[in-house]
Amino acid sequence: MTNRFSPQSYYYNSKTAVLPTASNSTPELIKQGKGLLKQIFQSGKYYTKAGIVFSSQIRDGQVQLDLFDTTDRSRSDDLMLAMDKINARMGSHAVRYAAIGLSGHQSWKGSCNHRSPAYTTEWNQLLNVH
Structure with a gap:
């Protein structure tokens, strides 16, 4: 969406896709x-916001496969596992998908000015009383 406070140039749109077979494969979702x-x-x-919503989620292993699906799911799982292992050993984003950008740093950053603290879900954000 663009800036909603500029009515003359406001633009908002969305699209929905239904995957023929449930997937957690990053390349497929990208x-x-x-x-x-x-x-x-x-x-x-000039866009100010974009997002992706995943719905109809199911547990891994309970996927109803499509008879005509030609995706090699085990190969995709092996690839994602290998990437996770490399990133765990070499540091976050040592290996990443080109779709997220090739630069070493982001040229943009999300605005978190009004984010509430996560006292109830993050140990590191608990208040300290001295």
């Missing part, structure tokens, strides 16, 4: 997301 984004993106607009 491909779906990029395809949907191409359908709604308008060049020249």
